[in-house]
Amino acid sequence: MIFLKNDYGLGAHPEVMRALMETNMELNDGYGEDRHCRAAAEQIRELIGCPDADVHFLCGGTQTNQTALAAFLLRPHWSVISADSGHICVHETGAIEATGHKINHVKTEDGKLTPELIEEVLVFHEDEHYVLPKAIYISQSTETGLIYSHSELKALRECCDKNGLLLYLDGARLAMALSCKDNDTKWEDLPLLADAFYIGGTKNGTLIGEALVIVNDALKPDMRFLIKQRGAMLAKGRVLGVQFEALMKDDLYLHMGSHANRMAQALAEGIAAKGYEFAIPPQTNLLFPMFEKELVQRLAEDVMFETYPIVTDTHQCIRLVTSWGTTEDEIEEFLKLI
Amino acid sequence: MIFLKNDYGLGAHPEVMRALMETNMELNDGYGEDRHCRAAAEQIRELIGCPDADVHFLCGGTQTNQTALAAFLLRPHWSVISADSGHICVHETGAIEATGHKINHVKTEDGKLTPELIEEVLVFHEDEHYVLPKAIYISQSTETGLIYSHSELKALRECCDKNGLLLYLDGARLAMALSCKDNDTKWEDLPLLADAFYIGGTKNGTLIGEALVIVNDALKPDMRFLIKQRGAMLAKGRVLGVQFEALMKDDLYLHMGSHANRMAQALAEGIAAKGYEFAIPPQTNLLFPMFEKELVQRLAEDVMFETYPIVTDTHQCIRLVTSWGTTEDEIEEFLKLI
Amino acid sequence: MIFLKNDYGLGAHPEVMRALMETNMELNDGYGEDRHCRAAAEQIRELIGCPDADVHFLCGGTQTNQTALAAFLLRPHWSVISADSGHICVHETGAIEATGHKINHVKTEDGKLTPELIEEVLVFHEDEHYVLPKAIYISQSTETGLIYSHSELKALRECCDKNGLLLYLDGARLAMALSCKDNDTKWEDLPLLADAFYIGGTKNGTLIGEALVIVNDALKPDMRFLIKQRGAMLAKGRVLGVQFEALMKDDLYLHMGSHANRMAQALAEGIAAKGYEFAIPPQTNLLFPMFEKELVQRLAEDVMFETYPIVTDTHQCIRLVTSWGTTEDEIEEFLKLI
């Protein structure tokens, strides 16, 4: 079977596993206070050029979003604005609402928020009979595989500043965003754009692990309490630190993202060459081609993938995902099937 | 000033105040266990022909919705489906989310849910990565002043039964719904349609007070714990019981609703006679006429009302509300102004 | 039957009812923004000598405690320290925990917190594996009918200041505390002692209603959102404003408290004269005499009261409560029975 179902089907990148093996019999302090967490945090601060940032390591995306937003949404009536295709809106089983906060869902064209969309929400929420939007949630890249340009991000930042909103960036696929051929945002731009963001590991080469970066001083205090209260503080925190040390070394993180994107591009070009169209333009490692329904059925025999809820009378959209582990052979084989 | 701003601008109906005065120096048990709460509950059970219903008296609509839905939404991942114009969606400061539950907002034409709209939500929520819809929330009459017909309510009930959903009916303006000229739902239909509903007092003649009626046995246990935990159990619960006894006597409750509707109808006919149109067709005590913007400005000098967010280049929609206390003089005076 | 069961068995004081009747047919703005709420708030600000205080009117004690503490306990891991006999610990069905916050229960001799007891809690809570105490909760008078002296309150305030804690004072029976013969705390001391407190109406002459006074600027923003979100904002907020206007007029509030205390004192003296002892020394309107078990059984035929969980082989403690409505005749009759 060709695996194009998601970007977490394999275990960890071999370099990550090697680091875990090498450090396994070390005795380390618990709860993220070990040398590896400290070293990885320092590597990240240097990478983003923000010596004052706080860096915390958590296990997965839903957990990181829930914990980080707990720091953003202090008062019970504060809400967060998100595209209605945002991961927190649909794929996290109401994790944000479970902590007592409303998400203001916004219908978008392509999964990307804009200042106009945000301000429409603000105008509507006029007094104490409504929740009070205090933050926006965006993903880079988005669930639709698209990236915000640097100027789009700056416009969102300005909109936030003007309206007293904080900006949270979900970087589950930050590797693919930053290594995308269309990208013009740099590591060191991130702390200027977001009040907090996370560097996703699970979808780019770790067994588990996301690095939450807190830039805004107001969000820093007591973050370890929030992490612990959500059961998100590993006794063996070193497991996360060791993996991120490996990711940060020799730019492995972006090399992996770049590989995933290259594989996707080859796949997209091959698909386009055969005359197929895409429901969403290909940009990073998620592709949304429209195939004849019978082809979709036939592909299911040899390829693992998911369908996507865009359908016409004759065609069905499917989602193809590449990762650091996708091989050129898999791409070639897939293209032979269509 | 002519008061057409809302249906809670006055105090209580004189009969309600008289009952409060007459019983004031009685010594009564606390926390809703007094003779008046018991008597009013019994009157309500007879009225709806449901001898097994539990009846609890609470203070206001948001509190009643929040408390009742706490019994519907047992597990943290259970959600409730509502029209996105529903009171719980917009006017309750995120009260439902504050208790940890997501509301599935549904865009509607006119503020009314339909089986088709409900089933679209259900299809989308396919597994444990999503919340699990377990209840629907409707208002009778709606925030748009419309009522569901009996057959529409039965269709919703059947949709709920088919899909394992419970049905909650917000009756803040139940008086106006049941006394509406177009209504074909009877008191005794309500327990067959809803698992729980409330009979609104605040918008129809009490100082405070809503009567929550629990029909479904599964929702009955421990309701007093939920009420107390939300600070919704008055030490002097008799204040609520006494008022509902007065409302239920000699059909006062529907007489008041009927008066509000008649005043609205007179107003609507007068407005239509002058050639104005309505953004939403007039049915109960909420009217949404479209007036020239300059007329709206002029009216504001003599009339208390609210604007409604439907605007054209030349016209602005306003909301006019009548109540048990609106007088024919007020209607006449208003019509002279347009 | 002689009624000594609680201080909320009657309706409202006649002056309060008169005010409600007189204003009933006024048209007023909703949600606490009416002239009566404004006037009553102003009266309270003058009374306590604190022109900048925010005053909000809510329905009952549990609701007020839950709403006020929501402003104190911003972050999910912040906790509040209370005597384990405190109303929030035992009689509110877990209302504080229901909003996500732990109460640090403290075992006390007599229901009163001390700096020593507070500091023991602080020492124990050393890092992020524990909740972080950020406020203390005290009642004046306590559930045991005792009052804190002014110097005891000042010591608590200093302890709070030293340790970065806020102080919340539950004044359900503030009338009885301030009018107690042993009291040396004045209205104008309260804003210097507490960051927020409430002036209880339900147990001292209103139908419903407590006046929440916010002194600390940090707690003021967005309080109306918190009130609305908990279903604690009445559409007819005027009902609360009108009642507090009446309470504040001609010192009616303290006259009522003083009456309750005088009745309790007469009762206590009569009981002591017959040779009975008290489990807790009598100070305000709650008495805890120890009676022979057979006497307790006999009293139950003519008197409404509650038992209290202090028992010896031969004696049972009972709780007797007087109020603004208790009469000298009732006291005399009771004393004849023992």
Next chain:
Amino acid sequence: MIFLKNDYGLGAHPEVMRALMETNMELNDGYGEDRHCRAAAEQIRELIGCPDADVHFLCGGTQTNQTALAAFLLRPHWSVISADSGHICVHETGAIEATGHKINHVKTEDGKLTPELIEEVLVFHEDEHYVLPKAIYISQSTETGLIYSHSELKALRECCDKNGLLLYLDGARLAMALSCKDNDTKWEDLPLLADAFYIGGTKNGTLIGEALVIVNDALKPDMRFLIKQRGAMLAKGRVLGVQFEALMKDDLYLHMGSHANRMAQALAEGIAAKGYEFAIPPQTNLLFPMFEKELVQRLAEDVMFETYPIVTDTHQCIRLVTSWGTTEDEIEEFLKLI
């Protein structure tokens, strides 16, 4: 330095790491639906002789407790009874309260609940003004290193059955409990005793991971929703399955626990031989010797350990912890120091 600070200072047991390496480049389904999670669950069901049990794999203890108790505590006013030294009471930053539920803290002699202590709580919680206890929480072994005997566990079970309570067993150190020389509880007893329990991995040889076993059918539905909502469902769930497969093979799990206990016993005997006493009698891998204060200070130079809050004028209690990785050399060296 001799490491006796905790049982999670090392990485994973070498067999566990080998299994992770061997399966690393396999492509697996996500979210715990892979072959390894299925196989490990099956091994556990066989081990405990309960073919119908549901088994879920989570990351750590706080997360597992919080998620499991969310299934136990359905209604917002339901509470859980725990010894006040229980992990959920003190070391989880209010994680249970953060989900809205009160813990009824019970003062115990030695960290162990008894039927008598439970029933005292039940008697006190008499009506809807109190929370409603619905479950008990115990740890096996406890935070004090003690184990419940089989007859003690049966007595707790009977107490629960009699009073409509569910029983949850925190098995963070279940390996040490079951392999303790004093233990008379067998794997197959556990499903008869507990409605749910977890088999702890973090403190016995995994990088991360606890296996939650749900026995009671009423607790099974929707557990995956609860896990996902708390951010506790790993995309690469295989990481947990693979580790538990390794633990369950050839009884490795109990061999590790047994080793930890043997090392502790050797340590305890050596300490006792030198004339020292224990604040809590040694039973499993946690020891609480009382040492002269100057000895404690001296030990700190060569040994990593924690102090325990039992102090006399001359002596200080310290906590010594052994694990699967503790060596005989370390024990010998430690004993030379005292």
